Amino acid sequence: MTTSRFLAVTLGLALHLGAHAADFTLTSADIAPGQTLASTQVFQGFGCTGGNLAPQLSWRNAPAGTKSYAITVYDPDAPTGSGWWHWSVFNIPTSTTSLAAGTTTSTLPTGAMQGRNDFGDSAYGGACPPPGDKAHRYQITVWALGVDKLPLDQHASGAMLGYMLNANALGKAQLTGLYGR
Numbered sequence: 001m002t003t004s005r006f007l008a009v010t011l012g013l014a015l016h017l018g019a020h021a022a023d024f025t026l027t028s029a030d031i032a033p034g035q036t037l038a039s040t041q042v043f044q045g046f047g048c049t050g051g052n053l054a055p056q057l058s059w060r061n062a063p064a065g066t067k068s069y070a071i072t073v074y075d076p077d078a079p080t081g082s083g084w085w086h087w088s089v090f091n092i093p094t095s096t097t098s099l100a101a102g103t104t105t106s107t108l109p110t111g112a113m114q115g116r117n118d119f120g121d122s123a124y125g126g127a128c129p130p131p132g133d134k135a136h137r138y139q140i141t142v143w144a145l146g147v148d149k150l151p152l153d154q155h156a157s158g159a160m161l162g163y164m165l166n167a168n169a170l171g172k173a174q175l176t177g178l179y180g181r
Contacts, residue, residue: 022061026142026173030055030101037138037179040101043119043128048181054087054124058098059142063171066094066144070165074158077136078129080118085158086138087124088115090165091149111149115156122154127179135180144171 042050070090078084096109119125129136
């Protein structure tokens with residue numbers, strides 16, 4: 001094969017793959033990437049006064065082979081040595097590609113469940129960094145998983161869930177909001 005023919009075939013293959021491969025993306029009507037979270041996503045307690053409502057989330061273009069989804073909200077800037085888990089939802093069926101604002105256990109898709117956050121609840125726990133800290137990053141991630149269900153329940157810690165997510169992830173999409181006080 002001549003060099004020019006090889007280049008033409010390689011370029012054609014790259015264009016073909018690029019035309020069909022879309023990025024796995026996460027968007028929110030409530031959170032703009034890199035912007036300050038609204039008070040509705042702020043915790044109610046620990047000196048914070050907010051709505052403590054989970055944000056609306058939508059995702060698309062999951063990797064081939066995805067069998068379920070999980071969502072995490074994590075603050076890597078929390079002064080704990082290990083960050084702070086604000087929310088986790090797992091065993092979300094692939095027929096679901098969005099969650100409404102204010103999602104709770106009673107409004108989750110059938111089979112999905114919430115794990116324990118670092119406030120000690122199996123629910124969404126909003127942003128609440130210590131006063132005076134710089135704005136913290138709140139990383140919202142949707143995970144595409146290669147398994148139908150994770151063998152966890154509502155008492156699962158963020159660390160255990162993180163282990164299971166990383167062991168079964170086919171891909172992930174993320175957006176980050178900010179909040180300081």
